[in-house]
Amino acid sequence: MNRLKNIIGALILSAAIPSAFAADDSGARYIFYFIGDGMGMGPVMAAQNYNRAVLGNSAPLTMMQLPVAAWCQTFSYSSPVTDSAAAGTALATGSKTRNGMLGMAPDSTSVTSIAAELHDRGYGIGLVTSVAADDATPGAFYAHVPYRKMSYEIDCQGVESGYEYIAGASYGGFTDKEGRPTDLQQRIDDAGISVLYGASSLGEHPTRRVMLFGDETARPWNVSYTIDSVAGALTLPAMTADCLAHLEKYSPERFFMMVEGGNIDHALHANDGGAAIKEILNFDQALALAYDFYLRHPDETLIVVTADHDTGGLALGTNFLGYNNKLELYDHQRVSKEAFSDYCKSVLNSRRIYTWDDMKEYLADNLGLFGPLEVAPEREQQLKDMFDLTFEQRNSHDQNTLYANFNQFAVEVFRTLNDMAGVGFTTTHHSGNPVPVFAAGPGADLFKGFNNNSELPGKILRSAR
Ligand SMILES: [Zn+2]
Structure with missing residues (x-):
C-alpha cells in the first residue's frame, strides 16, 4: 500500500515539479533547507535590529549575508492564510493543499517530498527541529496524512522513511489517547533505529539510523525556549551540528538536511516578542554552521533559507511609541x-x-x-x-x-x-504576509524573484546533482 502511495505520489510530484535535474557533476550534493517556522520579514527585522542596535553586532544576521535574497508567498489551497501543514507540504513536495493536510494533495492523494526523492537517489537525509519531530514541518518531509495531529501514523511513516537522522522534542505516538503504549517502539527497534535522548547523547552516532528526542528538560511540543536557558536542554545549533556530523559519517558523498526553527512560531503565537527574537538569533546560529560548511565546499553546497509562513503579524512601530522603538527592553x-x-x-x-x-x-x-x-x-x-x-x-x-x-x-x-x-502584533495565529528567501551556492540564482512556496522544492531538486 505504501509503495503504491509512493508511486502515485511520484506521478503527482513529476507533474508539480519540473524534472530537469542537474544530471552532471555541476550541481549541489550537500543541501541545507532552513525553515524558520513563522519567520516572516517583520520578525526577521526585529531580530536584526536587536542584533545591530542592542547587541552591537555590525555584521548582519548570517541569513542576510547570503548572496540571494528574495520573497515567497505562502497562501494555501484553501486560504490566503496557510497553516503549517499546508505550508510544509508546499515547501516539501511542491503541492499546495488544504490547511491541516500533510503530504497530500487536496484530493487526498499522497505527494512525495524532495527528501524522499533525494533519499531514493542516494542522499543521506537529516531532519532537525526545535519542536516535536512529528510536527507539521518535519512531518511534511516523510508523512502522508489527512490531518496533521495524527501523531502515531506520522511517526510510523517516519520509521518507514528510511531517513538517517530525525531529531526534535519528541514523537507523540508512543502512547495512544488513553495513555497506553503503542507498538511504535517495537517498529523503531525492528527498523534498527537507535533512539537517543537529550543533550548528553549528542556526539553518539551508533547506527546509520538515529532518532534524537528531548529528555526531561524538554516539553513534548518543544525542546525549551532559548530565552529560558534551560540547563542541559537540546538546542537547535547543537542538534544541527550533531546531524551534520552524523551525515558526514554515514553519507559523506551527498546529503540533504532540513532544519526547522519551530520555536520561532511558538513564540510568535504567544506574541512573545523577546522570545521570538532570541529564537531567530538561535536559528541564525544554526544556519552559521551550514554557512561555514558552505564556505569550505562552495561549489557543492546549496543553502536555502525561508519560512513556511508569517506568524503574529509582528511589526516594529506602534501608536504607543511612534518612532521610538525600545528593543533594548527585551534585554x-x-x-x-x-x-x-x-x-x-x-x-x-x-x-x-x-x-x-x-x-x-x-x-x-x-x-x-x-x-x-x-x-x-x-x-x-x-x-x-x-x-x-x-x-x-x-x-x-x-x-x-x-x-x-x-x-x-x-x-x-x-x-x-x-x-x-x-x-x-495583529494576531495570535498566522498572517498572510510574505516571507523571505535567502540562498547561496549552486542553483541559488533560481530563487531570485517573487517565489511561490510550491516552487521552492522543484528549484532545490533542479540544483541537486
Ligand atoms: Zn504556527
Missing part, C-alpha cells in the same frame, strides 16, 4: 511567556499568600518591569487590576493559542512589555 527578559504563565499557574495552585509586591519583585528580576524598567502609573494600575482579578478574586479567563494556554495576567504583562518596546 531584561529572562523568561518566555510560556514559562511565566506556568509560574503564575503554579502560584495559583499553591494557594500560598502571594502579594502584588511579591509579583513586582518577580517581574523586576525576570522581566525588568518595576526594576530597571520604569512602569508608568496608569500601566501599573492596569497590571495591578489584572493581578487582583487573577490572584485575589481567582477569576481567570486564560488565552488559548495553537500550542499553549496562557494565564490572563501573563498575557497582560507581555502586552505591556511589547507596548513599551514598540512591537505590535
Whole structure:
C-alpha cells in the first residue's frame, strides 16, 4: 500500500515539479533547507535590529549575508492564510493543499517530498527541529496524512522513511489517547533505529539510523525556549551540528538536511516578542554552521533559507511609541511567556499568600518591569487590576493559542512589555504576509524573484546533482 502511495505520489510530484535535474557533476550534493517556522520579514527585522542596535553586532544576521535574497508567498489551497501543514507540504513536495493536510494533495492523494526523492537517489537525509519531530514541518518531509495531529501514523511513516537522522522534542505516538503504549517502539527497534535522548547523547552516532528526542528538560511540543536557558536542554545549533556530523559519517558523498526553527512560531503565537527574537538569533546560529560548511565546499553546497509562513503579524512601530522603538527592553527578559504563565499557574495552585509586591519583585528580576524598567502609573494600575482579578478574586479567563494556554495576567504583562518596546502584533495565529528567501551556492540564482512556496522544492531538486 505504501509503495503504491509512493508511486502515485511520484506521478503527482513529476507533474508539480519540473524534472530537469542537474544530471552532471555541476550541481549541489550537500543541501541545507532552513525553515524558520513563522519567520516572516517583520520578525526577521526585529531580530536584526536587536542584533545591530542592542547587541552591537555590525555584521548582519548570517541569513542576510547570503548572496540571494528574495520573497515567497505562502497562501494555501484553501486560504490566503496557510497553516503549517499546508505550508510544509508546499515547501516539501511542491503541492499546495488544504490547511491541516500533510503530504497530500487536496484530493487526498499522497505527494512525495524532495527528501524522499533525494533519499531514493542516494542522499543521506537529516531532519532537525526545535519542536516535536512529528510536527507539521518535519512531518511534511516523510508523512502522508489527512490531518496533521495524527501523531502515531506520522511517526510510523517516519520509521518507514528510511531517513538517517530525525531529531526534535519528541514523537507523540508512543502512547495512544488513553495513555497506553503503542507498538511504535517495537517498529523503531525492528527498523534498527537507535533512539537517543537529550543533550548528553549528542556526539553518539551508533547506527546509520538515529532518532534524537528531548529528555526531561524538554516539553513534548518543544525542546525549551532559548530565552529560558534551560540547563542541559537540546538546542537547535547543537542538534544541527550533531546531524551534520552524523551525515558526514554515514553519507559523506551527498546529503540533504532540513532544519526547522519551530520555536520561532511558538513564540510568535504567544506574541512573545523577546522570545521570538532570541529564537531567530538561535536559528541564525544554526544556519552559521551550514554557512561555514558552505564556505569550505562552495561549489557543492546549496543553502536555502525561508519560512513556511508569517506568524503574529509582528511589526516594529506602534501608536504607543511612534518612532521610538525600545528593543533594548527585551534585554531584561529572562523568561518566555510560556514559562511565566506556568509560574503564575503554579502560584495559583499553591494557594500560598502571594502579594502584588511579591509579583513586582518577580517581574523586576525576570522581566525588568518595576526594576530597571520604569512602569508608568496608569500601566501599573492596569497590571495591578489584572493581578487582583487573577490572584485575589481567582477569576481567570486564560488565552488559548495553537500550542499553549496562557494565564490572563501573563498575557497582560507581555502586552505591556511589547507596548513599551514598540512591537505590535495583529494576531495570535498566522498572517498572510510574505516571507523571505535567502540562498547561496549552486542553483541559488533560481530563487531570485517573487517565489511561490510550491516552487521552492522543484528549484532545490533542479540544483541537486
Ligand atoms: Zn504556527
